[in-house]
Amino acid sequence: MDESFLLMLSNLLHLHNSLDPSTSLLSSASSTPSSSSVTSSSPSSSLLSTSSAAPLLFFTLASLLSFLACSKPNNKNRKSGSSPRPAPPANGAYTVAVFQSLSNDWTSAPLRDAQWRALYGLSYPVFTKIVEKLNPHIAASNLSLPSDFAVSMVLFRLAHGYSAKSLASRYNLEPYLISKITNMVTRLLATKLYPEYVKIPASKRRLNEVTLAFEELTSLPNMCGAIDGTPIKLRSFPTNESNLYRCEYGYPALQLQVVSDHKKMFWDVCVKAPGAVDDATHFRDSLLYNRLVSDDIVWDKVINVRGHHVRPYVVGDWCYPLMAFLMTPFSPNGSGSPAQNLFDGMLMKGRSVVVDAIGLLKSRWRILQDLDVGLSHAPQTIVACCVLHNVCQQMREPEPDVWREPDETAAPARVLESEKSFHYFGDSLRQALADDLHHRLSSR
Template structure:
């Protein structure tokens, strides 16, 4: 049935157009293509990628996807794992990387033209990815909202495209602690995050910086709102208002990311190591699909809903409420 899909059906079912799907298959072909043997015919590459995308897009249980694609439950899991491994090596580095000098200039210009905040090159925030309770240290993954999760920390540009993604920290961990454990903090600590390129703003030499919310520590490269004590000056209120408007871009990016790839919105029944890989791969796929204009408004997820698990599954249960074996 799939080759006969219309353009709308391609985007609805695989979250991307047929052209983008073909591009993705060609990209991962070196790592995923397999050969027939004397004992078994291999699953075609396009089918393996389709199976993986179906899991990422719907978070359906492995058994249901196997029935749809006429393959075994184990084959579905293997397709998802092989695709995530291939995409981690071939897709993620191409789409999620630290911007160079030229791109930083474009990012800063876009933020200033769009929101009136000069020298800003990104917005930082974290979001929770629902998971089943891990067998080890499950209490560490129980977040303040009352469910198990891992944290995705992301930095996006003015268009909501990720240029840094760090995933896998337990849900009980504070956002500031996640930041200090990330590569972003390590580079900043070594003075290698941004090049020395400053502008005189109000008599102060300001370099490139990222905007974060009040949970993050104030740094030269990371600005946050003034604490609202009820005695803010007019200038401080204007600063808070403008930076708050600019930071909305990362919240919207998380909403679109989870709206497209429902494995990040619903409680994921995969092993936690595979979930971590899924999260970063979905960020790269988000970048790819946004760049190609593949999106449907039907996937839009409110900011509040994007940080809640869509399904409240019992530990070890699948979407139909049946007990499932963790893969």
């Protein structure tokens, strides 16, 4: 059933319970509606007394909404800017009391989860899990608001992309307080929850799971991840450094670099460069690059391919330097040999998981489509959204339509003098993998 229809139906059920509690479809015969579900905008007393009209009104409206939901066009693979934000609710419409009523006054989990996803980008069980993990840290901050209400407010902002000023009327709070709570919650997500949900596949069990899944997808052995970068559009940036922040698409941005596994979960996240910096430079400035170059990451899985010892490697497009631990295509235009072109096709098939993961990230947390926070808090907000993305993937939340960006047009990365030995071994390993792949597939 369409999620938006579930949301509308849930609102109708609340209306129906208010009009005629004795005929509630979801409540048992012994249950009574919660008094907290009736807000200041409750129906008039004369309408409440006319209980006989309630069932007819409910089913008439439900039938109409069902027809509209069925006739709604299916908008797959949204393009940039094609999904308008919903209008904020009326002034002071979302107090702590209203939130608690929404949390408690439910008898149907699917309807509650539909409402939660529409508001906060994730289901109620995932929401409660996040609150449970953040609650000790929020409680220690002596915040005057309940932890679950504070987290819900931040999730609403991240899911819909509103500024603190635009949310002030919804929550009846000052914009500075909304910004303060947003900064606190995103900082906790980016620091306290990051180590738990963003992990390099270092254990033998996890590494085998990832490499075997990528091999099933691409026929390439020992692939352990796919890397890519994406610009995060900024509202606030230093005007005297506008050229430094202007990305290839023409708008001011910060660069986000992620490495994804086969489940579209990020196992490394880096936000260290303004928008004008290219992917290769951002990669070289990352902690991941330094750990790979220094052999700080120990991957206990080595295979032999045509006499070459192949350790686990990441794949990326030609914007990244070819290294022993980072495989890139032979050619961006298919001008290689048959074996090389076959390898390029399979490599890009593996790389597609990180493209989809970034698309899901920006679709779930729409604030990343136009980041309206202070520049000093922008990196932690981006990382917090990546953590939330991993929580959703781990909890198997439904995946929304993927946000799509234009194809990259950057030139192939050049090789630095300090990288020549890594590049030499990478080139040798890549050719061995390509020849082995061509031999195995052509002999079938």
